[in-house]
Amino acid sequence: MKVLILNEKDLRTALKDSNPIDDVEQGFKKLTLNEAVLPGIISLEIPEKKGEFHIKGAYLQGSPFVVFKSANSYYDNPVKGLPSSSGLFFAFDSDTGFIKALMFDNSFLTHVRTGISGAIGTKYLSNKDLKQVLIAGCGTQGRFQWEYLKKVRSIKKLKLWDIDPKKAEEFQNEIKAKDKIDVSVVTSLKDTVPECDCITTVTPSKKPFISLEWISKGTHINAVGADNPDKQELDERIYGIADVIIVDRKAQCVKFGETHHAIENNIIKEEEIDGEIGDVIAGKVCGRTSVDQITICDLTGVGVQDAAIAAFAIKKATEKGLGTYADIS
Amino acid sequence: MKVLILNEKDLRTALKDSNPIDDVEQGFKKLTLNEAVLPGIISLEIPEKKGEFHIKGAYLQGSPFVVFKSANSYYDNPVKGLPSSSGLFFAFDSDTGFIKALMFDNSFLTHVRTGISGAIGTKYLSNKDLKQVLIAGCGTQGRFQWEYLKKVRSIKKLKLWDIDPKKAEEFQNEIKAKDKIDVSVVTSLKDTVPECDCITTVTPSKKPFISLEWISKGTHINAVGADNPDKQELDERIYGIADVIIVDRKAQCVKFGETHHAIENNIIKEEEIDGEIGDVIAGKVCGRTSVDQITICDLTGVGVQDAAIAAFAIKKATEKGLGTYADIS
Incomplete structure (x- = not known):
């Protein structure tokens, strides 16, 4: 079994000249219509390292994917010359539960879905x-x-x-x-x-x-x-x-x-x-x-915004033949 | 930046002829001594697909990793000739929050840590x-x-x-x-x-x-x-x-x-x-x-068992030069 791996560059290329606004709108709409599953979140904090991890997920009815996102913040990273934020998106097949894609977006997808919400x-x-x-x-x-x-x-x-x-x-x-x-x-x-x-x-x-x-x-x-x-x-x-x-x-x-x-x-x-x-x-x-x-x-x-943008990015990346595949079998 | 990818075969090889019992014991001990962070879990259920996702995580003080695990069950998978359980472990650098390793264990690590708990x-x-x-x-x-x-x-x-x-x-x-x-x-x-x-x-x-x-x-x-x-x-x-x-x-x-x-x-x-x-x-x-x-x-x-076994497996896999690396930069 293979898992699609997309890095930030792949994701930027995937979304270039495309418009995911409708997809994110549909995410919000499904939430209203009770066609979304939006569970609680995990917050894991390590005060002595000024580090925290926040995991959230969502499923939009009809989507091929169940999407989770880990958003990690280490507030002392900049002192070391490192970005304070990191994390990844992971998408599972909504029909089998199997992992399908990992997206190392360096916050790019989160920025996109937030930009879209303002629009x-x-x-x-x-x-x-x-x-x-x-x-x-x-x-x-x-x-x-x-x-x-x-x-x-x-x-x-x-x-x-x-x-x-x-x-x-x-x-x-x-x-x-x-x-x-x-x-x-x-x-x-x-x-x-x-x-x-x-x-x-x-x-x-x-x-x-x-x-x-x-x-x-x-x-x-x-x-x-x-x-x-x-x-x-x-x-x-x-x-x-x-x-x-x-x-x-x-x-x-x-x-x-x-x-x-x-x-x-x-x-x-x-x-x-x-x-x-x-x-x-x-x-x-x-x-x-x-x-x-x-x-x-x-x-x-x-979370429905994350689920929508991740599914959109996987679709576009697949159409454009982007990313690499890791063999996990 | 590179992420270590370990599949089930890598993990079985990593743990061969090794004894992680002490490490799992230390995990339980740290929990008792308030030297572990054990947040709540996420449960996302899709009743119409008989599918569910459970994410849990833990950090053991002094460990190089913060570990999360997604355990997914789709009860109708066997009808399709597929295993009902799947999921993965993901380990973040406990000093920076950056993703370090992904383990597609097909439940192997969970089986190991459960076997060890009986021991x-x-x-x-x-x-x-x-x-x-x-x-x-x-x-x-x-x-x-x-x-x-x-x-x-x-x-x-x-x-x-x-x-x-x-x-x-x-x-x-x-x-x-x-x-x-x-x-x-x-x-x-x-x-x-x-x-x-x-x-x-x-x-x-x-x-x-x-x-x-x-x-x-x-x-x-x-x-x-x-x-x-x-x-x-x-x-x-x-x-x-x-x-x-x-x-x-x-x-x-x-x-x-x-x-x-x-x-x-x-x-x-x-x-x-x-x-x-x-x-x-x-x-x-x-x-x-x-x-x-x-x-x-x-x-x-x-969760402390998961954190302990994952850290042990990464250590052994690294020592033995197992797995592949995905470039996520």
């Missing part, structure tokens, strides 16, 4: 015609947000902000080299945010940097950065003026997403969350119903 | 001089029990029993071909059990087949078969006459081990469990203190 939030919740878009946070994930955002909306003006303006400039130069778009770096969020109708926040910030006072009618916000209880990007009072609040996974967002700060500070009650993004995709929840509404999509990352 | 139960709890030993259950695991049992005790007489006497005869012939021992097949447990001072039960039985009335003073019993709440091998009343009750993991044994039947039927209280096998190894609990005592060791399988 899905925008596709289903922002206004169709956008005057000006802001990406706040110009690290790796900011790039993935842009990569998929431009596939779902025709964007005329893009503003980039980072706490380190040099990072924003680097990103601006990359975009100028490949995309025909009016892109510029901003340093004042106070001046920029009021003119934006679509904002994606994707920073590791632990204190809010988008103020209530700056938000205009009709704005959509994707809150991507907060994936643990300490992180926060939005003034929690924005939840108080939001007309539509959508999350990727309610059980997570009330614990460690952006949304949990709004609940903890009594700005909203848990019941005021309008639904999960899968509900909107499936048509069970409306989402935006007028151009003036303020909408928020809180994205913390769900 | 450890016997080593720490049975009398030193054994007149006659019984292995009840002559499937694959019965063979692994024998393989390691003979390393911890000098055994003069071995009796084999299986619900299917042909299976016991096959096993007998295998033993005769390689071990110098007085081995024979028995069909009457009623006649055999009273003359045995060490009994290992290793069947998938759902009803007890070892009666209270047959147990002699001084007998030690390793109960290995019951690893879910429906399975039972021992008349639960044996717990009532047992002088020493040891389990591998209390939290498991009171839920789905042999012990849970004795507790559910009010034969013993949970507090009457004398300790875990790691407590005995570490000298925190005495175990047997006289030749006449009846002792039970309930073995359900613990």
Whole structure:
């Protein structure tokens, strides 16, 4: 028996010139329709080594694969000149349980599915015609947000902000080299945010940097950065003026997403969350119903996204004849 | 970066002529001494396919590896001519979190560590001089029990029993071909059990087949078969006459081990469990203190055994230059 082995290069080649947005959408939709199995996760922590392992998995009905992902973080690795994050995806045949593929993605697949979730939030919740878009946070994930955002909306003006303006400039130069778009770096969020109708926040910030006072009618916000209880990007009072609040996974967002700060500070009650993004995709929840509404999509990352992107990558890699095979018989 | 890939053949060669019993003992001991990290497990079930995935992991302080194992069961596989069980071990560098080895063991490592646990139960709890030993259950695991049992005790007489006497005869012939021992097949447990001072039960039985009335003073019993709440091998009343009750993991044994039947039927209280096998190894609990005592060791399988056997196998495989390497950089 042979197992397909895909490294990061293979996976980047597999996904080149392809669009997995529909597949990730289907993952969210299956979760809503109870057509997904999403078990608990394993967290193994080694405090004395500042190391932790998180394993999660999911099965989407009809998929040829059951997918698990190990995401490992060693916070002292950079001191040794090593990346802090590592891990792998492993995919089993959903009809036999046999291992079929191992993907050493160096976080690439996770970045892709997270970028796609922002695009899905925008596709289903922002206004169709956008005057000006802001990406706040110009690290790796900011790039993935842009990569998929431009596939779902025709964007005329893009503003980039980072706490380190040099990072924003680097990103601006990359975009100028490949995309025909009016892109510029901003340093004042106070001046920029009021003119934006679509904002994606994707920073590791632990204190809010988008103020209530700056938000205009009709704005959509994707809150991507907060994936643990300490992180926060939005003034929690924005939840108080939001007309539509959508999350990727309610059980997570009330614990460690952006949304949990709004609940903890009594700005909203848990019941005021309008639904999960899968509900909107499936048509069970409306989402935006007028151009003036303020909408928020809180994205913390769900196993169904991993299952969807992994299955998509294996399909594309197989079609393109990528990777190597390990004989395990 | 390269990952070591070991298949079942590599692993069998790696472990040939070696003795991992000490390593597995150390695993149990570290668990007792709070020198192990043993997180919860993931169970992902797909009822419509009669398939299930169980992932567990452990870290033993001082080990070069953090080890996880996926154990997958598809109960309709045999209808397709396929084995119902599959899975793999994966080992990460405990200093960086990077993946180091993948072991496609076809359950071999699990069989080894389970066989070893019976040997450890016997080593720490049975009398030193054994007149006659019984292995009840002559499937694959019965063979692994024998393989390691003979390393911890000098055994003069071995009796084999299986619900299917042909299976016991096959096993007998295998033993005769390689071990110098007085081995024979028995069909009457009623006649055999009273003359045995060490009994290992290793069947998938759902009803007890070892009666209270047959147990002699001084007998030690390793109960290995019951690893879910429906399975039972021992008349639960044996717990009532047992002088020493040891389990591998209390939290498991009171839920789905042999012990849970004795507790559910009010034969013993949970507090009457004398300790875990790691407590005995570490000298925190005495175990047997006289030749006449009846002792039970309930073995359900613990992640520390997996971590210990995987690290041992990687060490031996590396020393012997086994396996292949996959380039994942």
